[in-house]
Amino acid sequence: MPIRVAIADDDQEILSQVETVLVGAGHECIAYRNGKDVLNAIKRETFDVVMLDWSMPGATGIEVLGWAQQNIDSPPPFIMLTSRSSKSDIIRGLETGACDYVIKPENSAVILARIEAAARRGQRQPTKERFKDYGKFRIDNLENKFLVDGEEIKLTAKEFQLGALFFDNVNRPLSRGYLFSQVWGTSEDIATRTLDMHISRVRSKLALNPENGFVIQTVFGFGYRMDTYLEPEE
Structure with a gap:
């Protein structure tokens, strides 16, 4: 990346x-x-x-x-x-x-x-292993797919990239420009509604909510942040 x-x-x-x-x-x-x-x-x-x-x-x-x-x-x-x-x-x-x-x-x-x-x-570069597990979520970096409780969730290529980027940066605020540059290859605001629409779909398809351990929050005037609600391991 x-x-x-x-x-x-x-x-x-x-x-x-x-x-x-x-x-x-x-x-x-x-x-x-x-x-x-x-x-x-x-x-x-x-x-x-x-x-x-x-x-x-x-x-x-x-x-x-x-x-x-x-x-x-x-x-x-x-x-x-x-x-x-x-x-x-x-x-x-x-x-x-x-x-x-x-x-x-x-x-x-x-x-x-x-x-x-x-x-x-700074741990900004994601690791290159094939599978990454976050609670009930698994990312398959070879097949570019998400699994939730072992079941594949159908995402578009851009939705997968966005979801993986947020999980790789849990609790880190990401600006709109950064999200555009990492997923669309440009820091220009191609269309604000494009980013908001994709994030809305990722939230919905992956069922990102406190009960499942992760939520994408809006950081007003800046961008978005993925918050975790998982209990730390002992």
Whole structure:
């Protein structure tokens, strides 16, 4: 599954470098030229990884990072990509909440490897086993089908992708743009009613309700979240 990455840097050359390597690897990159814009973006969008320059207009990378750690329940992995190389700066970046610290300039292949590693550590990449079990729900990733109590539920391809995406991200708010990019291959709002209609069908066909352990909730002004009502295992 592609990774959705936000990068904020006031150096267009760096933005182009990161965007080129991510798109070439099949991922999505959304670029911002200042800290204020990326801060506003992470308030309303879902990203698998956020890469920040330290010194930017609007807000510094450290300020954006600190705000996210204090105000987002489950923040995405953050990587500092900066020319500041002193040990004190590296320690400050990591202590503020960054999961990695990359000193510019850096090879494109290394940057890609760091981003993909951060996404894996953030558990945003679904595992590749054939079967995944969630209470009475089983996902068959080879046959692309859902089974509930052992009975196959007929879903369209897009409905299956949506359902699997929610189960892979239980309790994680997913923005509309993220859902579009992961299922339809674009972050553009192709039609709000298209997404709402598909989610309504997934809810209905899979009987997602508290009695069955899972519910897709609307997060107003943002997107949706799959909540679990299963008791934790002892």
